[in-house]
Amino acid sequence: MVPPESWAGYHRGMYELFEHTADLGLRVRAADLNTLFAEAAACLFAAVVEDVGSVEPRVAVTVELTGTDREFLLFDWLRDLLLKCDEDRMVFSRFAVEVRADGLTGTAWGEPFDAARHQLAHEVKAITYHELKVVREGDEWLAEVIVDI
Numbered sequence: 001m002v003p004p005e006s007w008a009g010y011h012r013g014m015y016e017l018f019e020h021t022a023d024l025g026l027r028v029r030a031a032d033l034n035t036l037f038a039e040a041a042a043c044l045f046a047a048v049v050e051d052v053g054s055v056e057p058r059v060a061v062t063v064e065l066t067g068t069d070r071e072f073l074l075f076d077w078l079r080d081l082l083l084k085c086d087e088d089r090m091v092f093s094r095f096a097v098e099v100r101a102d103g104l105t106g107t108a109w110g111e112p113f114d115a116a117r118h119q120l121a122h123e124v125k126a127i128t129y130h131e132l133k134v135v136r137e138g139d140e141w142l143a144e145v146i147v148d149i
Helices: 031-048 070-088
Strands: 014-020 023-030 059-066 089-100 103-112 132-137 140-148
Touching: 014 031, 014 059, 023 031, 031 070, 031 089, 031 103, 031 140, 059 070, 059 089, 070 089, 070 103, 070 132
Parallel strands: none
Antiparallel strands: 014 023, 023 140, 059 103, 089 103, 132 140
């Protein structure tokens, strides 16, 4: 895992939010699966917190998942982070993921939600399976996830 301190020249992938009826879509592109999954988490929290830069990477939370289906792994990774957000009142700003043939290990760095510093952008209620995809397109990976807001 890459610790937050060493991210000075870290190459970030690309992500965007898009409207989807009463839901919100997350679209992520990256050169490799590890970055794709990390950027998907960053995109999720860009939907949750108005300014992700206000979230300090004080606490590390590690998620271990098993499975071979990339879509299900992405769903479970994001669902677990959203559960930490809802149940433990945590928000995250840095992510590192190692996707393996048999699962993944992901670490999210963040801090407890502080209403004085963290303005919420959307209330993300759930990650959905609707139109969920993780595919390789040429030289890059693409992931799309619809979240219920």
